[in-house]
Amino acid sequence: MEKEKVSFIDRSKSVIDIKNLEKSFGDYEVLRGIDLEVYQGENVVVLGRSGTGKSVLIKIISGLLKPDTGTVNVLGQDVNSLNPKELEKLRLRIGFSFQNSALYDSMTVRGNLEFPLVRNQRNLTKAEVNEQVESVLDAVGLLQTINQMPSELSGGQRKRIGIARTLILKPEIMMYDEPTAGLDPITCLEINHLINEVQQRYHTSSIIITHDLTCAKMTGDRVAMLLDGKFMRTGTFKEVFDTDDERVKTFYTYNFIQ
Numbered sequence: 001m002e003k004e005k006v007s008f009i010d011r012s013k014s015v016i017d018i019k020n021l022e023k024s025f026g027d028y029e030v031l032r033g034i035d036l037e038v039y040q041g042e043n044v045v046v047l048g049r050s051g052t053g054k055s056v057l058i059k060i061i062s063g064l065l066k067p068d069t070g071t072v073n074v075l076g077q078d079v080n081s082l083n084p085k086e087l088e089k090l091r092l093r094i095g096f097s098f099q100n101s102a103l104y105d106s107m108t109v110r111g112n113l114e115f116p117l118v119r120n121q122r123n124l125t126k127a128e129v130n131e132q133v134e135s136v137l138d139a140v141g142l143l144q145t146i147n148q149m150p151s152e153l154s155g156g157q158r159k160r161i162g163i164a165r166t167l168i169l170k171p172e173i174m175m176y177d178e179p180t181a182g183l184d185p186i187t188c189l190e191i192n193h194l195i196n197e198v199q200q201r202y203h204t205s206s207i208i209i210t211h212d213l214t215c216a217k218m219t220g221d222r223v224a225m226l227l228d229g230k231f232m233r234t235g236t237f238k239e240v241f242d243t244d245d246e247r248v249k250t251f252y253t254y255n256f257i258q
Contacts, residue, residue, distance in 0.1 A: 013040035015205045021070035032229030043206045045220030054209040063087040095171030099178040101162035103150040136164040156187035174206040192218040
């Protein structure tokens with residue numbers, strides 16, 4: 001039975017506010033006037049095919065790319081006006097879950113989780129570090145893997161550990177880049193449930209980049225469909241797909257788990 005999604009969204013508080021965002025690479029227009037607002041406690045799915053600019057959007061939000069025009073306000077700060085030190089401080093409040101999990105192969109699971117914690121919170125005792133490592137591993141259901149190497153884990157387990165490593169710094173915003181890519185259907189469902197559990201347990205706001213319809217339906221409080229460099233439709237999953245627009249309807253050609 002599918003778990004019911006519970007959200008605690010505060011629509012009076014905006015954590016990400018993007019207006020008239022444009023980005024080109026040479027003559028190739030990737031983003032052509034993007035407007036997006038993400039509220040406190042909300043999961044927003046950015047849905048689109050590969051190459052439509054979804055990952056470019058994440059990079060601009062985090063200050064890794066500069067837009068050509070437009071404003072990007074994250075947690076009350078104008079990202080484009082921040083200096084490198086200020087950007088680094090802001091990024092500590094944003095968690096990134098990468099498509100490939102980005103774990104250090106030479107470190108155990110414990111080492112992978114301790115590394116960002118010790119690097120950014122140098123005043124912690126060994127007991128406090130251990131408590132936080134065990135807490136986030138328990139949150140993703142993988143406490144038993146604490147002494148294993150990444151090479152000993154399945155793809156789904158590595159994805160969960162990657163999310164745990166992000167959560168250990170207690171981010172206010174989570175960015176998921178294709179969280180279910182390359183995973184089998186059952187593991188995809190488990191990751192989708194985990195994204196919802198993270199939202200509820202840690203009260204995060206999230207942007208979830210995906211082309212996976214099941215992921216969009218299960219995790220998104222709101223879905224923004226990116227087509228031709230613009231958000232063509234925004235709303236609940238049902239609202240977005242309740243249309244005769246063939247460009248939207250073709251997404252149903254993807255393998256969809258009911």
